[in-house]
Amino acid sequence: MASKKEKLFKIIVYGNKAxxxxxxxGVDYVFHVETVRGEDHSxxxxxxxxxxxxxxxxxxxxxxxxxxxxxxxPTETNFTHxxxxxxxxxxxxxxxxxxxxxxxxxxxxTPGGIYNITVQRVPGxxxxxxxxxxxxxxxxxxxxxxxxxxxxxxxxxxxSLPSGxxxxxxxxxxxxxxxxxxxxxxxxxxxxxxxxxxxxxKYNVTIPSISxxxxxxxxxxxVTMNVT
Numbered sequence: 258m259a260s261k262k263e264k265l266f267k268i269i270v271y272g273n274k275a276x277x278x279x280x281x282x283g284v285d286y287v288f289h290v291e292t293v294r295g296e297d298h299s300x301x302x303x304x305x306x307x308x309x310x311x312x313x314x315x316x317x318x319x320x321x322x323x324x325x326x327x328x329x330x331p332t333e334t335n336f337t338h339x340x341x342x343x344x345x346x347x348x349x350x351x352x353x354x355x356x357x358x359x360x361x362x363x364x365x366x367t368p369g370g371i372y373n374i375t376v377q378r379v380p381g382x383x384x385x386x387x388x389x390x391x392x393x394x395x396x397x398x399x400x401x402x403x404x405x406x407x408x409x410x411x412x413x414x415x416x417s418l419p420s421g422x423x424x425x426x427x428x429x430x431x432x433x434x435x436x437x438x439x440x441x442x443x444x445x446x447x448x449x450x451x452x453x454x455x456x457x458x459k460y461n462v463t464i465p466s467i468s469x470x471x472x473x474x475x476x477x478x479x480v481t482m483n484v485t
Contacts, residue, residue: 283310283335283380310336310378313388322395328360336378368421369396369468396466398473409456409483418445423466431461457484
């Protein structure tokens with residue numbers, strides 16, 4: 258057995274199979290197999306094998322909005338390029354990187370979109386084991402937030418669904434002694450009714466959009482209740 262970077266060595270096997278260990282990842286090897294009887298040797302049979310490269314280690318995200326910066330550890334292995342898959346429920350995209358780098362930025366993500374990204378090393382035609390990371394792009398914040406129906410004990414807020422993907426909204430009220438009811442009005446419109454407020458009290462309201470566990474930048478309003 259030999260490769261371009263390995264010296265020739267031999268293995269004697271008393272059977273019809275052999276297991277070769279400690280091969281270098283991402284290297285071409287050439288195996289010559291022949292039968293032996295005493296001093297006589299048969300014509301050898303040749304088989305070329307390329308080992309898989311080392312997998313991507315410590316794949317991490319540094320920042321995610323509509324772009325995701327991926328980073329990973331360098332390693333001693335042989336390969337020619339990287340293959341990156343991006344997928345969600347509706348599409349799969351593949352692209353190649355021919356530079357020997359340890360980071361890459363994936364662009365044009367849909368706000369709030371949830372993606373699976375797989376990074377692999379490839380030497381020639383052999384694909385290494387993939388390393389997967391889940392990416393949630395930061396959603397857009399709620400649109401057109403306005404306050405109406407302010408009285409001494411209650412008020413309401415209205416906003417519109419932003420572009421991209423949003424799973425839900427969170428309403429944070431300070432002080433938080435009131436009752437809060439969120440209504441889906443349909444057509445991408447939402448309303449919050451706040452009751453049991455204290456007359457003359459100033460309330461700070463913040464509302465972010467949420468996709469999976471990722472929050473958008475919030476929109477906020479300050480509401481001062483009427484005095485009876």
